[in-house]
Amino acid sequence: MTTNTILTNIWAAPPFEQAAYQPGLILTRTPLRISFAGGGTDIFEFYKNDYGAVFSTAIDKYVYVSVKRHSELFQEPIRVNYSKTEMVTQVDEIENEIARECMKLLRVEPPIYIHTVADVPACTGLGGSSSFAVGLLHALHAYKGERVTAGQLAEEATHIEVEVLKQPIGKQNQYAAAFGGLNLFHFSSSGQVIVEPQRVSRTKLDQIFDHLMMFWTGLARSASAILAKQKDNTTEKIETLKTMRAHAHQLQAITSNGHIDFQLFGQILDEGWRLKRGLAGGITTALIDDWYEKAREAGAVGGKICGAGGGGFLLLIVEPQDRQKVRDALKGALEVSIRPEVDGSRILMPFIR
Secondary structure (H helix, E strand, C coil): CCEEECCCCCCCCCCCCHHHCCCCCEEEEEEEEEEEECCCCCCHHHHCCCEEEEEEEEEEEEEEEEEECCCCCCCCCEEEECCCEEEECCHHHCCCHHHHHHHHHCCCCCCEEEEEEECCCCCCCCCHHHHHHHHHHHHHHHHCCCCCCHHHHHHHHHHHHHHHCCCCCCCHHHHHHHHCCEEEEEEECCCCEEEEECCCCHHHHHHHHHCEEEEECCCCCCCHHHHHHHHHCCHHHHHHHHHHHHHHHHHHHHHHCCCCCHHHHHHHHHHHHHHHCCCCCCCCCHHHHHHHHHHHHHCCCEEEECCCCCCCEEEEECCHHHHHHHHHHCCCCEECCCCECCCCCEEEECCCC
């Protein structure tokens, strides 16, 4: 089954009358993601003359965002809590770029209180900033009494991150956060995004995750510098990116079979990781290379660094019987358990069917 999502005239909504709707606390939960293959082909500089494809899955690690009307008892009309606390009087004064632009896009006026917390640190390659953008937009729409589709959330978040804030990123993270599940995302030259949910059984999905291991490198980094270099190198790396795009289709075919060949799955990730390291400088480090080779020697079939690289999480494909050997080989790394998340961004409070 293929779901087409197209952005159509969503910026022209009339200003919201705050007095007409006074909500209580709104709480959203938005998943993070791991991208198996195709990263870099979701950037406009690549798909503008062809198309991009990314194969990814949402995981059970989340960004939580709460929004409520701020009480007049406090001195500041706007409070935004994340890794720091901002107390300001006007929307334009908010330093958090995503929070500021989400409020401006949806024309949300003070008084308002925004709070966010995540299951993993920021800047670790799991699409956290996009999950925050999607989750905050979802909460603000609910705050205004509006229901929105996953496609609209994804496009609004992309508009803010790529067009307004000029981040050197593509569209995959916003769509993964909004839709959830295991998907092949197709990015056409027209700007349309086609979402192909993979209709696999829960048993098969669990089997995929039983072969995944993820380790925290202890290195958090901003992806912008690496992605900017990768973006600038797109033209000269076209053939490499086309191969990485083909990997996304190959993994989709593998997971669609009755029996998943995890040896082949791992080999494709390994090839993709070796190609990715050549897209720009800073994608890998001596520590990451050392851990990856130790994991391979201990039985890992393949793997990659999640996200832009330079730190974050090391993802590995490992047969269940070899998991302990890989743990022993990577004694200095913290293993982080991950399981599948089939839902995208959700409103947890108030519960809406």
